[in-house]
Amino acid sequence: MDDATHPSLATNLCGIPLRNPVILAAGACGYVDEIGDVLDLSRLGAVVTKSITLEPREGNRPWRILDAPAGMLNAIGLANMGLDAFLREALPRAAACPTVVIGSVAGNSIADYVKIASAFDASPRLPAIELNVSCPNTADGLIFGDDPVSLRALLAEVRPAVTRSKLIVKLSPNASSIVKLAAAAVEGGADALTLINTFTALAIDVHTRRPRIANGTAGYSGPGIHPIAVRMVHDVYRSVACDAGVPIIGLGGVMRWEDAAEFLLAGATAVGMGTALFVDPRLPLKVVRGLERWVAAQRCRNIGELIGRVEMPRTAAMVRRESSALNHPEKT
Numbered sequence: 001m002d003d004a005t006h007p008s009l010a011t012n013l014c015g016i017p018l019r020n021p022v023i024l025a026a027g028a029c030g031y032v033d034e035i036g037d038v039l040d041l042s043r044l045g046a047v048v049t050k051s052i053t054l055e056p057r058e059g060n061r062p063w064r065i066l067d068a069p070a071g072m073l074n075a076i077g078l079a080n081m082g083l084d085a086f087l088r089e090a091l092p093r094a095a096a097c098p099t100v101v102i103g104s105v106a107g108n109s110i111a112d113y114v115k116i117a118s119a120f121d122a123s124p125r126l127p128a129i130e131l132n133v134s135c136p137n138t139a140d141g142l143i144f145g146d147d148p149v150s151l152r153a154l155l156a157e158v159r160p161a162v163t164r165s166k167l168i169v170k171l172s173p174n175a176s177s178i179v180k181l182a183a184a185a186v187e188g189g190a191d192a193l194t195l196i197n198t199f200t201a202l203a204i205d206v207h208t209r210r211p212r213i214a215n216g217t218a219g220y221s222g223p224g225i226h227p228i229a230v231r232m233v234h235d236v237y238r239s240v241a242c243d244a245g246v247p248i249i250g251l252g253g254v255m256r257w258e259d260a261a262e263f264l265l266a267g268a269t270a271v272g273m274g275t276a277l278f279v280d281p282r283l284p285l286k287v288v289r290g291l292e293r294w295v296a297a298q299r300c301r302n303i304g305e306l307i308g309r310v311e312m313p314r315t316a317a318m319v320r321r322e323s324s325a326l327n328h329p330e331k332t
């Protein structure tokens, strides 16, 4: 139903209809259907698979997951079954998955990304492909997602290889400017953006004086990163995505419906949840129910009416421009 007492949560992500904006994030819910044992996937917008690499990977040695203040650290190291096993064993199960499935791609060379993205593009079960660009490019040592030049070079090869599926680019918050990175992704042909991946972090055991995660550094996620992620979504929406008509999946520390609502007001079309699933895998359903009540309380018919609708304070520069226009109308 689509009135202010029974509002619709249905949303459209770059041409893919989602029944609601809540998405399970890459790496937090296995390949496709494992999480279906504890969570009714038919009540969610979409699920993103674990990132898949060309070859199987064992990942980093333990410890590779740790509690952290207001979140968690992980250095899983992209442990996954590799492309062939994924296509043979996991992807067919996606057919039974009662929601949209998005395939996540990772690699350490442009050629890896192209091969995996092309294989995903050939599968009708994956209407969208998410590029996890937080992986080192072995050729130049840079992380694709930390540098707009490397990201452009990656998309110049991957974009033409993806002809059927929508291409989503997942951005890293560790770049010096996430807005420049988003602009590079949009110029490179991204159909949508996911913001954000984890923050590079370090926890030290003060007794042994060694890192608490075997890898050394790790990715920080969870509620502690949420306000920063909201600010990044807001910046990218205002500077790049809104004018380009490219939707954003807001991701980072969503535990409650209010966190998801903040992302929508900041400019996100959909909202991902990762760390929350380690706390309670049913939290996404609570978020969906909370969003339903919120949209009704805001007297909206459709959740889309609230996208980007945060009312920010006017800056001093805006006030100056407005008063100059009033005093000198001939200049405007």
Ligand SMILES: Cc1cc2nc3c(=O)[nH]c(=O)nc-3n(C[C@H](O)[C@H](O)[C@H](O)COP(=O)(O)O)c2cc1C
Pocket (backbone or CB within 6 Å): 025, 026, 027, 028, 050, 051, 072, 074, 076, 078, 104, 132, 170, 196, 197, 198, 220, 221, 222, 223, 225, 251, 252, 253, 254, 272, 273, 274, 275, 276
């Ligand atoms: C254990 C774990 C594994 C992850 N694996 C992946 C992955 O394979 N690919 C990816 O793009 N992001 C991965 N992420 C990052 C999440 O998808 C998400 O971007 C990040 O955790 C921030 O969201 P959150 O605070 O809701 O967890 C992983 C996160 C965690 C906690």
